[in-house]
Amino acid sequence: MQHNMSWKEQAERFMDFMSNAPTAYHACDLLAQDFDAAGYKELYERDEWDLTTHNKFYVRRNGSAIMGFVIGENWTPGNGVGVVATHTDALCGRVKPISIKQPVDGYNLLGVAPYSGAFSSVWWDRDLGIGGRLIVRDEASKSVTSKLVHVPYPIARIPTLAPHFGAPANPPFNPETQMTPIIGLTSSKEVKAPTDEEKQSPMVGKHSIDLLRVLAKHARVPVKDILQVELELFDTQDPVIGGLNHEFIFCPRVDDKLCTYTAVQGFIAAKHDDRALNVVACYDNEEVGSGTRQGAQGDLFQCIVERVVAHGMDSSVANQAAEYTRQTYANSFLVSADVGHAVNPNFSDAYLEFHKPQLNYGMTLKVYPNAATTSDAVSMALIEEIARRTDNKTQVMHTRNDTRAGGTLGKFLASATGMRAVDAGIAQLSMHSIRGTLGSKDIALGTRFFRDFYSSWYEVDQEWKNGDI
Known part of the structure; x- marks a missing residue:
């Protein structure tokens, strides 16, 4: 090997x-x-x-x-x-137990907490992906299992405020109200309400139904079978070899x-x-x-x-x-x-x-x-x-x-x-x-x-x- x-x-x-x-x-x-x-x-x-x-x-x-x-x-x-x-x-962002948030100025937001020293300034303006594990019920076998999930594209970003705004663009920043990832626009499409079948999942109402549907799609399970989630936000940029003579690896x-x-x-x-x-x-x-x-x-x-x-x-x-x-x-x-x-x-x-x-x-x-x-x-x-x-x-x-x-x-x-x-x-x-x-x-x-x-x-x-x- x-x-x-x-x-x-x-x-x-x-x-x-x-x-x-x-x-x-x-x-x-x-x-x-x-x-x-x-x-x-x-x-x-x-x-x-x-x-x-x-x-x-x-x-x-x-x-x-x-x-x-x-x-x-x-x-x-x-x-x-x-x-x-x-x-x-x-270091990563951990999705909160109830991550659903009210939209602000047309943006959909995600409730996330920093794990250890994450969400410092170096995390801002980065392409953030989501992944982790789902606890799911398998109706066929009548058992509960853990299912890995990794959405293969960025879903979030923590945007900085441009320096043109003066003092508000300078730290310190409030980690609860000014470091919240954006995950979409309310105007991007009409979100269909949860179906009666999807409502069988105890996660409906605690997390965005759109988020649950994306997770379910990539984990290949129905939304209704999701009992709990444990999810992280992370940098999606792949590692690369760098340096004039390939001396380095730049890596998350x-x-x-x-x-x-x-x-x-x-x-x-x-x-x-x-x-x-x-x-x-x-x-x-x-x-x-x-x-x-x-x-x-x-x-x-x-x-x-x-x-x-x-x-x-x-x-x-x-x-x-x-x-x-x-x-x-x-x-x-x-x-x-x-x-x-x-x-x-x-x-x-x-x-x-x-x-x-x-x-x-x-x-x-x-x-x-x-x-x-x-x-x-x-x-x-x-x-x-x-x-x-x-x-x-x-x-x-x-x-x-x-x-x-x-x-x-x-x-x-x-x-x-x-x-x-x-x-x-x-x-x-x-x-x-x-x-x-x-x-x-x-x-x-x-x-x-x-x-x-x-x-x-x-x-x-x-x-x-x-x-x-």
């Missing part, structure tokens, strides 16, 4: 992924397809797990978090777990589908040590604190480890499962992977000297004060040793004393389990903008770094098994 491609082919495959992964739900669905193609078996949390017929599995939660794991042939309870943790969510939603994509590709490509349990953990909701069941403060990773430990134990010692789980965590290592800040040449002085990550160079290791990241001397030494032995380059990011560092999900997972952990990520420009910039070769470099981590960490870690190291 990915590891047999040139760097340019890998970049193009990533861009195709990004074009088709506007939401966390779509990203998880595409990654699940990659797991399926690589021979992984999907497990479901509600079921009893049979771990005897395969050694490669994946599990989803909420449709927005996905984790793959490989159980080494010689792994036993107490042996460690190698894990890379990323997040699937990105880089944070952090970039590390998510490369971590999964590296995981699938790795030659896993048969003594290890390896996991790639792609969480949701990092951008808003990870405090959900599908976020890093949820227990999906821990559930996987506990179920694998219990399944791998002889019945005579099953009552010691908790002790073996603790030992497993103590022997484990976590890479919390989230994008890092590449140096911006127009603001070079904002970066700390000798700590200015470059594009197309290698993985950025993040060391921040005040426990913003998990990196320490032990974890840095281990990850740098892995990089040296596998011929991967690394660089270091640290902030100036007069700036602040952003947090990652690693601290939640490390503090909940006691795993040693390091923070790392692929560098990008314009973090938290609607559209970022990354190095075109960093897809291949990131995939290789994660592949070699999974292949090598257990062997290298054998030299770290002394005392409290």
